[in-house]
Amino acid sequence: MEKFQILRTTAIPLPIENIDTDQIIPARFLKATSREGFGENLFRDWRYTSEGTPKADFALNNARYGGHILVAGKNFGCGSSREHAAWALYDAGFKAVISSYFADIFRGNALNTGLLPLQVSDEVLQRLLDQVEQDPQTELVVNLPEQTLTVPAWGESIHFDLDPYKKECLINGYDDIDFLVNQKEAIAAYETTRAWAY
Amino acid sequence: MAKTLFDKIWDAHVVKSFGDLSVVYIDKHLIHEVTSPQAFDELTARGLPLFRKDQMLATADHNVPTRNQHLPIEEPLSRSQVNKLTENCAKFDVELYGLGHERQGIVHVIGPELGLTQPGMTIVCGDSHTSTHGAFGAIAFGIGTSQVAQVMASQCLLISKPKRMRITIDGELRRGVTAKDLPLYIISKLGTGGATGYFVEYAGSAIRGLSMEGRMTLCNMSIEMGARGGMIAPDETTFAYVEGRPYAPQGERWEQALAYWRTLYSEPDATFDSEYHFDAQDIYPMITYGTNPGMGIALNGLIPTEVSSSEAVSFQNSLKYMGFAPGESLLGKEINYVFIGSCTNSRIEDLRTVASYVKGKHKAQNVEAIIVPGSKQVEQQAIAEGLDKVLAEAGFELREPGCSACLAMNEDKIPAGAYCVSTSNRNFEGRQGPGARTLLASPLVAAITAVEGRIVDITQYLN
Numbered sequence: 316m317e318k319f320q321i322l323r324t325t326a327i328p329l330p331i332e333n334i335d336t337d338q339i340i341p342a343r344f345l346k347a348t349s350r351e352g353f354g355e356n357l358f359r360d361w362r363y364t365s366e367g368t369p370k371a372d373f374a375l376n377n378a379r380y381g382g383h384i385l386v387a388g389k390n391f392g393c394g395s396s397r398e399h400a401a402w403a404l405y406d407a408g409f410k411a412v413i414s415s416y417f418a419d420i421f422r423g424n425a426l427n428t429g430l431l432p433l434q435v436s437d438e439v440l441q442r443l444l445d446q447v448e449q450d451p452q453t454e455l456v457v458n459l460p461e462q463t464l465t466v467p468a469w470g471e472s473i474h475f476d477l478d479p480y481k482k483e484c485l486i487n488g489y490d491d492i493d494f495l496v497n498q499k500e501a502i503a504a505y506e507t508t509r510a511w512a513y
Numbered sequence: 514m515a516k517t518l519f520d521k522i523w524d525a526h527v528v529k530s531f532g533d534l535s536v537v538y539i540d541k542h543l544i545h546e547v548t549s550p551q552a553f554d555e556l557t558a559r560g561l562p563l564f565r566k567d568q569m570l571a572t573a574d575h576n577v578p579t580r581n582q583h584l585p586i587e588e589p590l591s592r593s594q595v596n597k598l599t600e601n602c603a604k605f606d607v608e609l610y611g612l613g614h615e616r617q618g619i620v621h622v623i624g625p626e627l628g629l630t631q632p633g634m635t636i637v638c639g640d641s642h643t644s645t646h647g648a649f650g651a652i653a654f655g656i657g658t659s660q661v662a663q664v665m666a667s668q669c670l671l672i673s674k675p676k677r678m679r680i681t682i683d684g685e686l687r688r689g690v691t692a693k694d695l696p697l698y699i700i701s702k703l704g705t706g707g708a709t710g711y712f713v714e715y716a717g718s719a720i721r722g723l724s725m726e727g728r729m730t731l732c733n734m735s736i737e738m739g740a741r742g743g744m745i746a747p748d749e750t751t752f753a754y755v756e757g758r759p760y761a762p763q764g765e766r767w768e769q770a771l772a773y774w775r776t777l778y779s780e781p782d783a784t785f786d787s788e789y790h791f792d793a794q795d796i797y798p799m800i801t802y803g804t805n806p807g808m809g810i811a812l813n814g815l816i817p818t819e820v821s822s823s824e825a826v827s828f829q830n831s832l833k834y835m836g837f838a839p840g841e842s843l844l845g846k847e848i849n850y851v852f853i854g855s856c857t858n859s860r861i862e863d864l865r866t867v868a869s870y871v872k873g874k875h876k877a878q879n880v881e882a883i884i885v886p887g888s889k890q891v892e893q894q895a896i897a898e899g900l901d902k903v904l905a906e907a908g909f910e911l912r913e914p915g916c917s918a919c920l921a922m923n924e925d926k927i928p929a930g931a932y933c934v935s936t937s938n939r940n941f942e943g944r945q946g947p948g949a950r951t952l953l954a955s956p957l958v959a960a961i962t963a964v965e966g967r968i969v970d971i972t973q974y975l976n
């Protein structure tokens with residue numbers, strides 16, 4: 316996993332609530348057996364017509380917008396457990412998604428992919444969406460070690476919550492497998508205590 | 514402190530805790546072709562073995578065709594994904610109930626029917642509807658592919674304990690109201706994010722009265738309200754269902770297990786972080802009109818005219834996609850597709866419900882009605898009971914098992930713009946094929962819709 320520390324970039328607004336994983340990456344594009352390439356089909360049915368031509372009014376196709384942060388409506392990532400949704404966002408160049416609410420599985424998947432799910436209040440989210448829509452050149456600065464989101468245009472820094480262990484993992488590019496594999500002795504010992512069960 | 518059902522099982526599976534995070538032991542790990550290949554690759558890349566392969570079971574379900582399963586899969590990408598699963602299972606020596614196997618089927622249908630799913634267990638799968646298994650009083654939840662790799666490597670997950678919610682439904686269900694209407698009703702009240710961060714326990718007399726199939730349908734849709742999972746305390750209904758199944762404990766081990774399972778309930782004075790109470794009499798046969806499962810109404814109700822301002826845009830887009838207007842009734846809308854299947858409603862009881870209604874009737878001319886059983890075993894049982902003939906005579910096509918039009922990864926797609934009354938669990942845009950318009954409902958509502966060719970108030974059609 317890539318390390319994440321400080322991200323300074325413009326953002327793309329997607330002011331839609333309840334964006335589900337079937338929108339992020341439709342099931343028919345889940346047939347690959349590797350992790351790469353899902354970015355091409357990110358938001359496929361919103362981004363392209365059925366003939367494959369880009370839809371001009373969709374934010375990702377709008378030349379005004381660019382950057383490595385997606386600012387999305389409330390309750391982002393509900394639906395399936397497909398980690399492909401996080402991979403598709405990451406593969407398409409996103410390093411963070413800002414929303415006021417994330418579905419549980421998506422949040423976990425994003426963190427395991429190195430994509431930061433950054434949760435702000437409904438009010439801040441609305442201000443961010445307005446700001447980015449009015450001025451697409453607006454820069455956002457995410458400082459992970461400090462857990463702050465700064466909007467220099469506002470002269471304001473906003474604190475965001477993150478599990479301390481997950482924060483360490485992101486900063487250092489570690490993942491849970493290394494951690495768990497190191498617990499094998501404790502796990503084997505645990506198994507002996509309930510051997511009767513299964 | 515008095516423990517909830519969830520606490521009891523969780524505590525029994527914590528290997529170690531670090532602050533908010535715990536290493537939680539997983540008893541059963543189910544895998545399928547879509548979310549496992551990258552996890553196997555991860556293991557290979559790190560040179561790690563499978564830690565406890567005997568606690569895993571694999572099946573092919575998401576991509577498989579529902580016709581001519583004896584032939585090679587035509588679609589090249591689906592074929593390669595299913596083949597990859599076969600190769601991985603051979604290489605890592607994992608038990609596979611793949612295509613052609615007499616136990617193949619949708620992962621959440623076969624676990625319970627094989628007796629693999631048992632009370633008190635922790636069960637995971639790279640699939641959000643793993644919540645289905647909670648019907649047995651297990652902690653069961655969906656995980657991402659990175660976590661699939663973690664469980665493969667350590668039989669554990671590093672997770673924090675969710676909050677606990679209890680949803681109680683007391684009273685008797687109205688005529689025509691079946692298990693599927695319960696989650697559709699609850700989600701219409703709570704919204705799709707209403708239980709995010711929670712693990713839900715369902716309780717109350719209306720829940721106790723459900724069969725295991727009905728309980729699975731309810732727990733299955735827990736994820737649709739954002740919950741990590743849903744569960745129901747095991748009782749005699751549960752034990753009777755599990756007993757004698759291929760993977761169920763036997764003899765002395767059965768007695769031991771039973772004694773333990775009987776301790777699995779929430780203590781009377783246990784507290785939950787959140788509680789909801791509903792009255793069964795308030796619940797009518799439901800249907801969805803929008804593009805998330807929370808957009809549901811009673812069949813004879815009206816699409817809302819007002820929603821909160823923050824949801825206004827999504828609401829309008831959703832109705833535009835569906836071709837409906839605020840304040841409209843769905844009654845009388847012509848329907849051209851009926852899909853009965855998915856891990857929500859493809860069990861033998863669902864097929865029996867449909868068959869008993871359509872017996873001696875025929876589907877409407879304008880409808881294509883397909884029934885996809887959840888597993889080979891369900892299919893065989895349906896044939897043994899003669900349901901296949903009843904269905905065929907009524908013009909319903911009984912297919913071979915798989916996820917099918919639930920997510921349209923195979924060729925079973927609903928055409929753009931067409932309406933489909935579906936017994937599955939998600940009505941997201943494009944879920945059943947690009948542009949497809951899904952209305953979620955129970956198997957009974959689906960069967961009646963197929964016969965009438967339009968949406969009707971089913972209460973007038975029941976004798």
Ligand code: SF4
Pocket residue numbers: 574575619620621640642854855856857915916919920937938
């Ligand atoms: S039937 Fe549908 S919801 Fe169930 S596992 Fe298959 S795709 Fe997922």
